[in-house]
Amino acid sequence: MARRSGPSRRQQPVRPLPLQQRVETGPDGYEYVVLPIAGSRAVKVYRCPGCDHEIRCGIAHVVVWSADFGEAAGDDRRHWHTPCWTNRATRSPTRKWS
Numbered sequence: 230m231a232r233r234s235g236p237s238r239r240q241q242p243v244r245p246l247p248l249q250q251r252v253e254t255g256p257d258g259y260e261y262v263v264l265p266i267a268g269s270r271a272v273k274v275y276r277c278p279g280c281d282h283e284i285r286c287g288i289a290h291v292v293v294w295s296a297d298f299g300e301a302a303g304d305d306r307r308h309w310h311t312p313c314w315t316n317r318a319t320r321s322p323t324r325k326w327s
Contacts, residue, residue, distance in 0.1 A: 252296050256318040260296035263314070265289070279313025279320070 250264045268289040275284045284290045291314050294306040309317075 261293050262296050264292045265311070266292055266308075275308035277310045277313050278307050279309050279317055282310070284308055284310060 250262055253261050253263050255261055266289060268287045271284070271288055271290060272286055274286060275290070276282070277284050277290075289311065291309050291311050292306050293309055293314060298305055
C-alpha cells in the first residue's frame, strides 16, 4: 500500500476564509460566518428563519452559521434573505434554530 505524500488532513494549516465570506458578531454576542450567495448560484428553495417566507431559486441571499462550527457546520447553516439577516436585531425570528 502506498503512503500519501504531504501532511494529513488534520495536520494541514487552517485555510483563510474566502474573500466573500465574513465573520460578524451578532447582537447576542456570538460570532457568525456570513456567506453571500449570488442569485445565479441560488438553485434550491429555502425557508428564511427571519420572515418564514421562501427564498426562491435565483434570489440572492446569505448563508449563515456559527463561527464555532467552522466549515463543518453542515445542518447548522441557515439561508436568510439579506434584509432579514441585516435587521435581525430589530425583529425576532419566526422560527427557532434547532
